[in-house]
Amino acid sequence: MPIRWNVPQHAAALEQLDVALSDLARPGAVILGPDGVGKSTLARLAAEHFAQRHPATVIRWVTGTPTERTVPFGAFSHLVEIAELGKPAALLRAARASLGRKVRQGELLLIVDDAHDLDILSATLVYQLALAGAARMIVTARAEVAPEAIAALWTDNLLDRIDVAPPDGKTKQSEPADVDEFIAELPAPARAVLDYLTVEEPLSLADLTVLAGEGAVQQAVELGAAETRVRGEPDEPAVVYTAHPLFAKRARVALGDDGARQRRTELVTLLSQHPNEHLSDRLRLASLALDTDALQPVDDVVESAEQALRLGDLTLAERLAQAALDRSGGLQARLVLGQALAWRGRGREAGQVLTAVDPGQLSEAELMAWAVPQAANQFWMLGEPERATAFLQTTRNRVTDLTARTTLDALTATFAMNSGNVPRAITLATEVLAEPSADDTAIAWAASAAALASARMGRFADVPQLAQRASEAEHPGLLRFTVGLAQITTLLMAGEVAQAQELAQRFTDFAELQQPGRAIGEVLLAHVLIVKGEFGAAAAMLEPAAAELERTGYSWGPLSLMLLATAIAQQGNIAETAKALRRAETRHGTKSALFAPELSLARAWAKATVRDQAGALFDTREAARAAERGKQSAVALCVWHDAVRLGDTRALAPVTRLAAEIDCKVGNIVVRHARALADNDAGALASVADELAAIGMHAAAADAAAQAERAGGR
Template sequence: LAWQGRGRESESVLGAVDTEALSEEELMAWALPRAANQFWMLSEPERATVFLQTVRSRVDTPSSRITLDALSGTFAMNAGNVRRAVGIADEVLAHDDAPDMAVAWAASSAALSSARMGRLDAVGPLVTRALESEYPGLLRFTVGLAEITALLMNTQTDAAYESARCFTDFAESAQPGRAIGEVLMAHVLLAKGESAAAAELLGPAAKTLDRTGYSWGPLALSYLTTALAMQGQIAASAMALSRAQSRHGTKSALFAPELGIARAWRLFTIGDWPAAIAAARGAARMAARGGQFAIAVRCWHESARLGDRRAADGMASIAGEVPCAYTDIAQAHARALTAGDAAGLAEAAQRLAAAGFAGAAADAARQADDATANRRRGNQTG
């Protein structure tokens, strides 16, 4: 019932169970789906967290407590507390006898949290450990997003797309796995500057995921807004943004920066450049405050693409947290924009294009042309 989006019915069924007569194994079999249902399907994350703590006080075996802790770490990640998610995962994974389900939750949440924090070297081993567990299920897509995020930060765009395609193909036609896989593919397509292809995938995927309570739903709508706005589709992007904002909440707080970037591109499309830049800056600062430094770098670069001449300063304050190829190129772009350096912008455009970020490359090239034109006007005035 829960995975069909029928969270209230699921809660009614589970709430009618007399837990006093249950063994610990039965209690766990009842508690885990109920907590997940409360967090995702009912959008009641605080209630789900308290519920997990209550159940933890009733169990005695280490394996049960480790499993409950692992799920609480997954909740922390989705709520945007990536530092806490990694801390919990480290404790869970330190137990050699941790149950496979606990390993799957802990390793997948640590992988994605680490990727978004900019701890890129940690991602690969965590991805491997999560996929080797007996219960990856839909968690494999969390792992997929972690792997893709790390690949994009290392400017391996083709490898990122291939990874997304493999995760999507694994789901075949089974939903909601197929839709989540298409969100992964669209994420890479957006990075590559292929907004039309991304929107084509995201439209149906967002509708499918809207019927579930997964945090993938708001993320899909945020990406869809961005993809439509990049194509200048004013009405459609406004509708998608409205849906994204209404679906977003604590359960999808991890992806709040993506919603901010969607808002920025929507504002840019309607010609409100100051508000667009303010929205992008807000997304970058939000990501940095939450420890999502890799995402903050991406957000500051989006701000530079929109014409923010102060993006270089924002990026410089966090670049040391994310030493990678993407950070280097993004900083070069932002610095050249700040300086009005036409040659520097042209070089950044070439580097971005070579790395597979065609959309950002086109923006940098346009800015290079603008800088050249501004210099000529200045020379004529002088």
């Protein structure tokens, strides 16, 4: 009763694939189609053809499965070495480096089969490999369920897209009834192999032999239920997969919950006896053990939850930490769970988890471990900045350790910056960064706050060093975006618009793995697009980003809405501008007071849209003065430039004063723009328009050109 698949030949697709692999200007191709259509066969044949033409080729296989998708780097665990600590972006760089360590440049052919079943980190790694041209690649996937990073392989035109379909338009092999009948008729040993693979795929040949019995895997292979593969070096142990994705799905249905739990328990019992040197293997075991009768020690589960949090897998971190907390009620499990929930924007739930702690029963070290996420959640997610700041001060009065006090001061600096008190933020951050005992957390908070505060104050020379210190401190949260905004602000004021866009793009090129990180990266990029005058593209990016960020408490949420209102206003859409502006005003508060000038500026552009120039100029001047009162000189200069664009002839004096204080390329252009407008000098305005266009500030350039035309016509 062996099942035989009549795999279509797809000669034309194979020829396309051969051509794609031969094109040195492109990394390879992605094959898209339904299960059972022959994608894997095409990939194997194309790889064989390529290896015949290039004998030095080293072929490596990566196969996504539904169970591997729950583990960071799960499908790549046999190929990459990753550190246990570090930020996701750094881990991805390390993974890329380890993948090519044993292969000479140009010799690696990476086949990624069923890429729609990759975890986020693995999918991101595939995207980055294609983007960098680090390997020849063949990727197979089902387009309709592929992760965003995999779909971007063809939407970003990185790999040639090859679509394949069954000759009759449907895959007969994918009929569930046929598969159910086949599974029901399998002999017990082969059926056992399929049952174990339905709870974890792949499994090593050795482990499956222990679990299902001698000869069981061979029987399953002969009957067409399973297949063995060697994924890396020829001498590496073989692993076993189901022969078709539908087998695992239907076998799981037939197995039922109780049967699956039993198989999972047996598997965890066996795997627990192996030394797990690879982090992905330990996380896989921890995840697998959650729904079994072979529970891991609570401390091990908490440690795995911490590792998942550091890797940026917030979903897995939440599952593991919740399981550990349910079993033990321990503080560390509670802290990991609270952070995972908070970073996912679920502040109310995080608050419930964290406030259950009695601080009076904590040691000083425990108090610190609890106080930092508690305060951060209060400030951003719960929207209680004053309460959070007071709580930090109370906590500081309780601790005596200098390192602990320094960490609390660093978080206080971040709160001060977000609240718009940038001088205090700079003072506190400077003290923290000068303290030898400051740990990585303190340095990350302080350096990122100081970097953005410095950029908005116009102290651009300080930003690179502060950004470097922040990036060197290992912190898995979202502080990298704060640093990113500081760097982008500095580049824009230096007239390096293209470089600013390139930097912003890095935050959206799937180096940022999950929401809300992806949305924040899009806010950074949209900010640059608005400067470039690409208002439609900016608004299209900001609308979904703002919707995502509104569900969190981050100050990026109000900022995204301010920028959205500005982008829509400059397209002339009155109704949508008003709607976005109302949302921005509703979400704005103390925790986003740093961006108060941007809110007033959004109001100004909204009034300009309805031709209320007096109102627009009033709001622009208010925005500039608010920025100056807050010592945000660079922001004030930018806002005064918008006033000039809107026709404010009184802006020359403040612009001249601020440009002298800051001394940057854009500041000097703004002075010339303000002077030309005040003098009604058509030639000078046209010259300024050319200068602005040359550096990529096309929105301001268009306004200057229009002013030149009006001045010339008078």
